[in-house]
Amino acid sequence: MAKVIIDPVTRIEGHLRIEAIVEGGEVREAFSSGTMFRGMELILQGRDPREAWLWAQRICGVCTTVHALASVRAVEDALGIEIPPNARLIRSIIAGAQHIQDHVIHFYHLHALDWVDVAKALEADPAATARLAGSISDWPTGSTGNFKQVKDRVATLVASGQLSLFASGYWGHPAYQLPAEANLLAVAHYLEALEWQRDVIRIHAVLGGKNPHPQTYLVGGMASAVDPASPEVINLERVGFLRERVQAMRAFVEQVYVPDLKAIAGFYPEWFALGAGHRNYLSYGDAPTGSIHDTGSYAFPRGIILDGDLRTVHPFDQTKVTESIARSYYDYSGGKEEVRHPWNGETKPNYTGPTPPFEELTTDAEYSWLKAPRYDGKVMEVGPLARVLVAYASGSARIRSLVDGTLAELGLPATALFSTLGRVAARALETVFLLDLMDGWLDELTANMGSGDLRVHDGTKWDPSTWPAEAEGWGHHEAPRGSLGHWVRIKDRKIANYQAVVPSTWNAGPRDLQGQTGPYEAALVGTPVADPERPLEILRTIHSFDPCLACAVHVIDATGRERSRVQVR
Amino acid sequence: MRVTIQPMPGIPLEVPVGEERSTVLEALTRRGVSRRRFLQFCSAMAAALALPSAYGPRIARALESSPRPILLWREFQDCAGNTESMLRSSHPDVAEVVLETLSWEYHETIMAGAGHQAEAVIERVRREHKGEYIVIVEGAIPTAEGGIYCTIGGKTALQLAREVCSDAALVIAAGACAWDGGFVASGPTGAVGIGQAVSGLNLVNLGGCPMNSANAAAVLVHYLTFGEAPPLDAYRRPLFAYGHLIHDQCERRAHFDAGRYVEAWGDAGHRKGWCLYKMGCKGPEATFNCPSVRWNDGTSWPVQAGHGCIGCASPQFWTQMSPFYERLPNVKLIGLDLDAQTIGLGAVAAVAGAATVHGVGMAIKKRRARAVAVAGEEPPPTVEPQPDAPPEAPEG
Numbered sequence: 001m002a003k004v005i006i007d008p009v010t011r012i013e014g015h016l017r018i019e020a021i022v023e024g025g026e027v028r029e030a031f032s033s034g035t036m037f038r039g040m041e042l043i044l045q046g047r048d049p050r051e052a053w054l055w056a057q058r059i060c061g062v063c064t065t066v067h068a069l070a071s072v073r074a075v076e077d078a079l080g081i082e083i084p085p086n087a088r089l090i091r092s093i094i095a096g097a098q099h100i101q102d103h104v105i106h107f108y109h110l111h112a113l114d115w116v117d118v119a120k121a122l123e124a125d126p127a128a129t130a131r132l133a134g135s136i137s138d139w140p141t142g143s144t145g146n147f148k149q150v151k152d153r154v155a156t157l158v159a160s161g162q163l164s165l166f167a168s169g170y171w172g173h174p175a176y177q178l179p180a181e182a183n184l185l186a187v188a189h190y191l192e193a194l195e196w197q198r199d200v201i202r203i204h205a206v207l208g209g210k211n212p213h214p215q216t217y218l219v220g221g222m223a224s225a226v227d228p229a230s231p232e233v234i235n236l237e238r239v240g241f242l243r244e245r246v247q248a249m250r251a252f253v254e255q256v257y258v259p260d261l262k263a264i265a266g267f268y269p270e271w272f273a274l275g276a277g278h279r280n281y282l283s284y285g286d287a288p289t290g291s292i293h294d295t296g297s298y299a300f301p302r303g304i305i306l307d308g309d310l311r312t313v314h315p316f317d318q319t320k321v322t323e324s325i326a327r328s329y330y331d332y333s334g335g336k337e338e339v340r341h342p343w344n345g346e347t348k349p350n351y352t353g354p355t356p357p358f359e360e361l362t363t364d365a366e367y368s369w370l371k372a373p374r375y376d377g378k379v380m381e382v383g384p385l386a387r388v389l390v391a392y393a394s395g396s397a398r399i400r401s402l403v404d405g406t407l408a409e410l411g412l413p414a415t416a417l418f419s420t421l422g423r424v425a426a427r428a429l430e431t432v433f434l435l436d437l438m439d440g441w442l443d444e445l446t447a448n449m450g451s452g453d454l455r456v457h458d459g460t461k462w463d464p465s466t467w468p469a470e471a472e473g474w475g476h477h478e479a480p481r482g483s484l485g486h487w488v489r490i491k492d493r494k495i496a497n498y499q500a501v502v503p504s505t506w507n508a509g510p511r512d513l514q515g516q517t518g519p520y521e522a523a524l525v526g527t528p529v530a531d532p533e534r535p536l537e538i539l540r541t542i543h544s545f546d547p548c549l550a551c552a553v554h555v556i557d558a559t560g561r562e563r564s565r566v567q568v569r
Numbered sequence: 570m571r572v573t574i575q576p577m578p579g580i581p582l583e584v585p586v587g588e589e590r591s592t593v594l595e596a597l598t599r600r601g602v603s604r605r606r607f608l609q610f611c612s613a614m615a616a617a618l619a620l621p622s623a624y625g626p627r628i629a630r631a632l633e634s635s636p637r638p639i640l641l642w643r644e645f646q647d648c649a650g651n652t653e654s655m656l657r658s659s660h661p662d663v664a665e666v667v668l669e670t671l672s673w674e675y676h677e678t679i680m681a682g683a684g685h686q687a688e689a690v691i692e693r694v695r696r697e698h699k700g701e702y703i704v705i706v707e708g709a710i711p712t713a714e715g716g717i718y719c720t721i722g723g724k725t726a727l728q729l730a731r732e733v734c735s736d737a738a739l740v741i742a743a744g745a746c747a748w749d750g751g752f753v754a755s756g757p758t759g760a761v762g763i764g765q766a767v768s769g770l771n772l773v774n775l776g777g778c779p780m781n782s783a784n785a786a787a788v789l790v791h792y793l794t795f796g797e798a799p800p801l802d803a804y805r806r807p808l809f810a811y812g813h814l815i816h817d818q819c820e821r822r823a824h825f826d827a828g829r830y831v832e833a834w835g836d837a838g839h840r841k842g843w844c845l846y847k848m849g850c851k852g853p854e855a856t857f858n859c860p861s862v863r864w865n866d867g868t869s870w871p872v873q874a875g876h877g878c879i880g881c882a883s884p885q886f887w888t889q890m891s892p893f894y895e896r897l898p899n900v901k902l903i904g905l906d907l908d909a910q911t912i913g914l915g916a917v918a919a920v921a922g923a924a925t926v927h928g929v930g931m932a933i934k935k936r937r938a939r940a941v942a943v944a945g946e947e948p949p950p951t952v953e954p955q956p957d958a959p960p961e962a963p964e965g
Contacts, residue, residue: 006684007722010677013649015721036719036726038646038709039756051893054879058752061650061779062678113681160637164673168682168690198657202868209874210864212653212779216876218834223876225839232842233875349757351717358723457834539683550648 001028002532005360007035009542011110013062014549016508018520019361020538022529027538030517030524031363032508034370034553037329037349044498048464049075049490050219052498056486057213059500060551064212065098065204066479067486067500067551073292074486075219078473082291084455087221089445090207090234092287093242094214095477096438097203100249102480103384103431104257106546108186108193111424114540115264116178116186119171121154124184132181136259141192142185150188170534177267186264189256196252200245206238221457228449239446246442250435253428261428265410265421272412275420275541277523278379279308281386282506284316284485286478287437299437300387300430300478301394304375308418310393316375318474321485321501323371326513329353330371337513339374342487342499343472368510369553372518373501381519382482382506383545385417388426398436402429420523423544464493479503481546504552507545520545594633607632617787617862618799619809631794638793639694639702642676643733645726646719646753646760647708650779651743652678657865658782671703671789677721688722695736703789704737706730709746710766713759731767739792740770743785745886748774748804752887764805773798774805776857778881783862784810804884810862815852815878818860821845839875849894850877857882 004027007017015036021029040059044052053071060067069091076083083091126147133142157163178186201211207224208214216223225233265272285295285302295302303313322339325332331348332338340346352366361367374380391399392414406429407414416422448454461467471490476483482503489497509518517525520542527537594607611632612625644652656679675690682690694702708726711718716725734740742763745751753760764772773788775781788807791799799807816822824830825844832838832847846853855878863870872878880890 008677008683008687010680010683010687013678014647015644015677015719035721036646037711037758038718038753038760039758040752042757043752043755048892048894051891054893055752055887058648058650058778061648061653064650064653109679118681164671165676165680167674168680168686170682170686194656198866201657202865205863205865205868205874207874209869209871209876211657212650214874215871215879216874218876221834223834223839223874225835225842225875227840230840230842233840349718351714353717354723355715356717356720356723356725357728358720454840455835459833459835462834534686535684 003360004529004532004535004538006535006538009539009547011113011539011543012547012549013060014504014547014552016542016547016549017361018524018538018542019363020524020529020535022532022535025528025530027524027527027529030521030538031361031367032370032510032518032520033361033368034508034549036549037369037553038550039347039349041498041500042347044495047495048493049078049488049495050462050464052488052495053217053219054215056498056500059502060548061212063098063102063479063481063548063551065094065208065214066477066484067502068214068217069095070475070477070479070484070486070500071488072217072219073475073477074473074488075475075490076473077292077475078471078488078490079219079461079467081220081458081461083221083458084453086226086445086448086453086456087458088288088292089441089448090222090224090226090456091217092441093438093445094204094207095286096434096441097201097245097249099434099480100253100431100438101197101201103427104193104253105197106427106480107257107261107424108190110546111543112186112190112264113169114536114543115176115268116183116190117171117173117176118154118166118169118183118187119158120176120178120180121151121183121187122158122180124151124180126151126184129181129184129188132263133185136263137255139255139259141188147184147188150191151184153191154184154187170536173534173536174530175528175536178264179267182263182267186260189260192256193252196248200249200252203242203245206241207234218457220459220462221455224456226445226449226454226456234445236446236449239442239449243442246435246438249438253431253435258428258432261425262406262409265425268421269410269412271421271540272410272416272419274527275423275523275544276308276418277381277519278517279305279418280375280378280380281305281389282316282375282380282382282483283387283390284476284478284483285390286476299433301391301396303390303394304380305386305389305393306378308415310389310414313390313393318476318485320376321373322377323373323501323505324512325371327366327510328368328371329366339513342474342485342501343489343497345487345497345499370505370509370549372509372512372516373506374512374516377514379512379516379519379522380506382503383423384427384430384480384482385423386482387478388430389417398433399429402432420541420544427546467493470496481548481551482506500551502548502551504545504548508547508549508552520547592632592634592636595637611790614787614790617783617809618791618807624794628790628794632790635793637672639698640671640673640705641691641694641702641733641737642673642705642707643691643729644677645706645708645710645730645747646758647744647746649678649707651707651747652676654779655743655782655785658786685722691733695733699736701738702736703739703741703792704734705741705743705785706734706747706763707743709750709753709758709760710763711753711758711760712766713757718758718760727766730763734763734767734770738771739798740772741785741788742772742774744780745776745778745881748776748806749885751778754885755887771798772805773801773807776804776806776811776882776884776886777859778886780882781810781859781862781864784858806882810858811856811882813856813858815855815857815860815872818858819852819872820860821872845872845875845877847896848877849892849896851880851883851890851893851897852878853897855880855883855886855890 009016017033053068056071057068129147130144204211285298287299289297611629615624716727719726749762829843
């Protein structure tokens with residue numbers, strides 16, 4: 001028996017620690033720990049709800065924009081505001097761009113090095129690599145000359161002795177199974193994707209002023225004005241610029257990302273049978289075509305899959321979301337046994353872990369800064385796989401054709417989706433799905449401009465004097481990493497209580513009072529570990545979730561702690 | 570010195586390290602960057618740093634002979650927004666040329682290695698390149714309760730920050746949180762910026778939420794060329810980036826002067842790109858080169874996109890600039906902008922203490938004589954800001 005500790009887990013956002021008991025060459029038990037705490041929700045108390053999104057967005061700079069969206073939706077829900085169609089479209093385009101860009105970055109820059117051995121790319125024959133590339137895609141950079149240049153670049157890097165960010169990888173690990181040429185192909189596309197992501201995210205700059213942390217949300221709509229007659233704001237020329245970026249997205253996703261995924265996955269079939277976990281999946285649903293309250297209009301449907309049964313989609317009721325702190329570094333006023341709905345949530349940080357510097361966590365007691373969210377007492381996995389499964393089981397025609405087609409190509413049954421590579425595949429498939437939606441949103445925005453509908457904001461509730469004395473709301477969003485919810489309570493025009501329950505809290509959270517493991521912890525059980533000193537296989541399953549720990553650790557404080565505040569001169 | 574590494578088991582490879590590290594130009598040449606493009610980049614950097622154009626060739630000379638410096642990027646209480654900002658940079662060839670040219674050896678968000686193998690990289694660099702490497706810090710550092718609010722590899726952020734920064738030639742605080750604690754400072758974890766957490770550093774603060782990577786690149790180029798940070802203001806922010814009011818650089822300024830304001834979101838003035846001052850814009854009292862450098866390959870910036878500035882490059886901006894939707898007090902709305910300039914004085918006065926701080930920078934530089942090899946270039950004279958009022962001591 002060996003204890004494997006990975007801290008820091010890198011190629012993620014934030015600070016994550018995994019401790020795993022390895023016995024007989026596989027993981028018997030795992031513990032997931034968030035090791036950083038900031039206290040965002042505490043900081044939000046007493047503030048103007050209209051500016052909550054600016055603060056909340058800083059929960060994460062990788063999943064930038066998603067917390068801004070969930071935040072304005074929460075306040076709009078509380079105040080009963082319906083936003084104009086253009087605001088919905090602009091938000092959707094920003095969210096879609098984030099989603100697509102983020103998934104590609106995840107695949108190449110955060111996850112690929114778990115499957116791709118950079119050092120082995122040096123053995124590749126550039127001509128053979130070009131033949132491989134040509135067999136899976138007609139992407140124009142797949143020439144012998146280009147692959148030779150990339151190979152030389154890697155060789156130079158290795159020869160310089162300054163391997164930079166590649167210095168400490170698990171190169172040569174026996175679990176790497178790609179032929180040399182597939183490694184070189186992936187390294188070439190790793191570099192191309194770096195260029196691509198810089199360009200396509202300029203959609204956020206046009207609509208939001210900058211990325212990361214776009215700055216045009218408003219409670220009630222958007223601050224990105226629309227007028228075909230004005231050179232200063234969103235007009236047909238700027239929509240044309242956005243269309244070009246969406247075309248660039250589509251080209252790379254369809255000709256590089258998806259073919260690479262299928263090619264790489266084809267060499268790792270056993271990973272379609274590993275890493276499932278609890279097989280409960282939750283999606284809040286998103287991409288409304290009308291009011292946010294018309295959940296039936298969502299392109300991503302809402303629902304729950306239990307125990308891997310795709311025949312039934314269970315309804316979702318947000319009042320059944322609770323959080324346990326039994327194994328987390330917090331107290332509740334009702335004790336560690338209590339569970340609380342976010343509207344009534346509270347957080348009293350109480351670190352009970354070992355004194356740093358430490359070697360091991362006290363995994364038989366509290367061991368994480370993450371709480372343990374549960375739905376109706378059950379553990380839920382959220383994310384691209386959950387979204388795709390809920391859509392598939394709900395009968396979404398486009399998702400069904402994407403999923404069935406891919407499974408047929410890989411020769412896999414539908415149950416293969418409940419796995420480490422199932423998560424990776426679902427991420428790519430929903431990216432393709434989103435590209436169609438992006439085109440539709442741009443068409444609709446253009447049509448609205450043509451018909452003279454230039455509204456981007458509903459200002460009837462902008463003035464706080466129009467608000468009720470007390471209100472509560474929840475805002476939700478299917479962020480790239482999964483179901484995101486913000487819950488807000490407003491009293492006397494200020495935030496009285498605020499809480500975010502985010503995708504990586506659902507997925508990376510610790511055990512609860514009943515001892516039910518979180519999704520990461522469950523998915524790791526049974527993972528083979530060939531070399532405990534270099535636990536590559538553990539990284540594969542953890543990265544398949546696309547962890548975001550800065551998001552996951554959050555806090556609310558219902559006690560209304562005094563906060564010193566400097567007045568603006 | 571040469572050492573043997575094993576890129577793959579069983580395939581040892583002898584490679585040069587240390588004194589034989591390749592220079593910036595050599596690395597670029599191998600990457601296929603032409604000399605012409607390299608010189609264009611150097612001129613662009615001179616412009617970004619507000620240096621006379623004659624400095625372009627001097628920057629080029631320095632970069633040609635500088636050894637490829639090691640960069641360690643360390644994240645603490647962060648959101649990785651500054652990491653993302655750095656990954657987005659492309660104008661003008663900034664990240665491409667400088668950042669890929671650095672030997673970027675540690676960065677949690679994107680490095681290949683994990684766990685103790687990752688942490689060993691930092692130990693090795695500290696041991697072999699003491700006093701020579703550059704550190705970029707992202708995120709705040711919690712100091713309450715012994716620092717238990719952020720641990721990596723079982724060590725507190727405070728301990729890790731002291732270890733990695735104390736032996737660095739240059740430390741750059743990337744973004745608001747690393748500079749002064751950012752929004753995290755308003756929470757319960759005793760979060761502070763790196764300058765407060767570890768004293769005596771050769772520190773450059775790049776405020777902003779996130780910081781703009783064009784400015785980070787310019788600071789690195791200046792350091793590689795002249796062996797020291799560019800002229801700094803009293804907050805240790807580079808003057809070239811933080812020395813001028815946003816209001817004075819804003820493309821909507823003419824509308825302010827003419828009394829044309831957005832009165833409601835989405836109204837006719839908003840659609841015509843009028844001034845956002847009445848909607849809470851903090852441009853009149855915030856300094857930053859946001860309007861000129863802009864974001865994402867110079868595509869846009871928040872005011873251009875239709876929302877007011879929130880002053881994110883200002884000291885303790887989350888508490889000083891909020892409420893973000895209430896207008897600044899005491900600004901005359903129509904006609905001349907004398908009152909707006911008065912408000913701006915506080916911000917500009919803060920940058921006017923630069924000469925003194927620059928001197929401190931020089932002293933630190935002398936103390937670190939072993940720092941990254943300098944190509945014999947004399948630093949340019951201190952670039953004074955052009956304040957609208959006589960310099961006075963900044964508050965705080």
